[in-house]
Amino acid sequence: MTLAIILVVGAALGLILILGVTVSRGLQRAGRDRQQIQPIDVEAFRNLVDAAEDEYLRRRLPASEFRRVQRERLRATAAYIQVAGRNAAVLAVIGQEALASGNAATAEAARQLIDNALLLRRNASFALLRIYLALAWPRSNRTASGVLRGYERLNGCAMLLGRLQNPAVPVRIAAGI
Amino acid sequence: MLQAHSLLWNYLWVGPNLLLLVLAWLLWHRKIYRRIPVFFVFAIVSALGDIAVFVADVTPSVSPVNFWRVDWAYLLTENLVKFVVIGEVFSQVLKPYPSVSHLGRIVVSGVGAVLVVLALLVAAFSPGDSSVHLISGAHLLEQIVFTVELGLILVIFLFGAYFHLAWDRLSFGILLGFGISSCGHLAGWAISANAAPSPHGRVLLDFLDMATHHICVLIWCYFLLIPKRTSIARPLSASGDAVESHKEHLEVWNQELERLLHQ
Numbered sequence: 409m410t411l412a413i414i415l416v417v418g419a420a421l422g423l424i425l426i427l428g429v430t431v432s433r434g435l436q437r438a439g440r441d442r443q444q445i446q447p448i449d450v451e452a453f454r455n456l457v458d459a460a461e462d463e464y465l466r467r468r469l470p471a472s473e474f475r476r477v478q479r480e481r482l483r484a485t486a487a488y489i490q491v492a493g494r495n496a497a498v499l500a501v502i503g504q505e506a507l508a509s510g511n512a513a514t515a516e517a518a519r520q521l522i523d524n525a526l527l528l529r530r531n532a533s534f535a536l537l538r539i540y541l542a543l544a545w546p547r548s549n550r551t552a553s554g555v556l557r558g559y560e561r562l563n564g565c566a567m568l569l570g571r572l573q574n575p576a577v578p579v580r581i582a583a584g585i
Numbered sequence: 586m587l588q589a590h591s592l593l594w595n596y597l598w599v600g601p602n603l604l605l606l607v608l609a610w611l612l613w614h615r616k617i618y619r620r621i622p623v624f625f626v627f628a629i630v631s632a633l634g635d636i637a638v639f640v641a642d643v644t645p646s647v648s649p650v651n652f653w654r655v656d657w658a659y660l661l662t663e664n665l666v667k668f669v670v671i672g673e674v675f676s677q678v679l680k681p682y683p684s685v686s687h688l689g690r691i692v693v694s695g696v697g698a699v700l701v702v703l704a705l706l707v708a709a710f711s712p713g714d715s716s717v718h719l720i721s722g723a724h725l726l727e728q729i730v731f732t733v734e735l736g737l738i739l740v741i742f743l744f745g746a747y748f749h750l751a752w753d754r755l756s757f758g759i760l761l762g763f764g765i766s767s768c769g770h771l772a773g774w775a776i777s778a779n780a781a782p783s784p785h786g787r788v789l790l791d792f793l794d795m796a797t798h799h800i801c802v803l804i805w806c807y808f809l810l811i812p813k814r815t816s817i818a819r820p821l822s823a824s825g826d827a828v829e830s831h832k833e834h835l836e837v838w839n840q841e842l843e844r845l846l847h848q
Contacts, residue, residue, distance in 0.1 A: 523684045
């Protein structure tokens with residue numbers, strides 16, 4: 409009887425989850441739950457994952473103090489990675505929308521954006537996992553450096569797609585350089 | 586009305602299978618079967634197999650032992666093809682996304698292996714609902730299959746939702762049908778195999794089982810035969826709202842880039 413109850417509850421939860429995904433997919437298509445891109449302070453992010461910074465703190469601080477500071481840094485890194493992962497998901501959706509473009513160059517840029525965005529989201533998930541494990545015994549904060557590189561690569565793809573779709577904005581960036 | 590071999594009973598057993606055969610014919614006629622060949626085979630195998638079990642049930646000359654043998658053959662064939670269909674659909678979902686396809690395959694294979702072990706363990710602790718192994722074994726097999734199937738479908742849905750993958754209408758419809766079907770069937774077979782229901786309770790569970798199958802077939806008809814209004818893989822046309830929102834996102838991104846480049 410207990411097994412029957414467990415399996416029935418499992419089936420009910422499964423049904424709720426499946427219907428939830430179906431409804432959220434419908435909402436996504438209607439464009440009602442659009443997430444926004446959240447800005448990231450890339451320089452601060454880079455500092456957090458800088459190996460030299462880790463080494464400096466290790467030399468200057470007592471071991472227990474270093475671990476405390478390093479835990480704080482890992483938590484901050486995790487927050488950045490979560491935002492980067494969410495931004496990647498938003499860009500993946502933008503890329504999928506841009507695939508509809510009749511223009512071959514735009515479609516190719518969109519494909520690259522989707523690829524890089526999904527890669528970043530995947531790497532962000534793994535990096536978060538490693539950070540949560542590292543919180544137990546904090547040593548270095550270099551687990552996230554791959555995410556930072558991916559984020560910067562994604563910049564290039566988003567810029568290319570932006571230039572192809574909306575030429576006015578990238579011109580402003582070029583002028584800024 | 587809710588009696589074995591009533592009109593409703595016979596309709597729920599045969600009707601959805603005839604509908605599934607019509608669906609298969611329409612898939613063939615509209616050449617949609619080329620995109621989902623294994624599902625096309627599944628529709629035919631599942632419908633004909635279930636009709637064969639029905640015929641074995643109502644034919645007086647078929648002995649109970651032979652009825653259960655037919656049922657076993659149908660279960661094994663249908664479930665084998667069903668898992669190939671799930672694999673085919675997942676491959677189609679991942680095809681446009683090479684950056685996560687390898688991870689997706691690893692996740693689904695790993696979770697699938699764990700689910701099989703778990704389902705076998707659960708089955709080992711199930712008391713079974715009959716002293717005849719041919720009968721209790723069939724019910725336990727159903728419980729194992731639907732546990733694994735539901736787990737796999739949930740993993741695929743969650744994987745797609747996490748990475749915001751765009752599903753094509755056919756793949757989504759097929760998996761949604763299987764998902765709802767596995768929830769209803771798992772609940773039914775779990776009660777049947779573990780809770781020793783009364784004979785009338787068993788008949789009600791059969792009704793639940795057949796009604797779920799009917800709903801599942803209707804879902805497939807809707808997703809596979811009715812054309813989509815807007816594409817899923819290429820979801821938004823250049824409507825005003827979409828373009829504005831798109832530009833807004835890219836503008837925020839570009840502002841970030843601009844700031845980055847100035848540093």
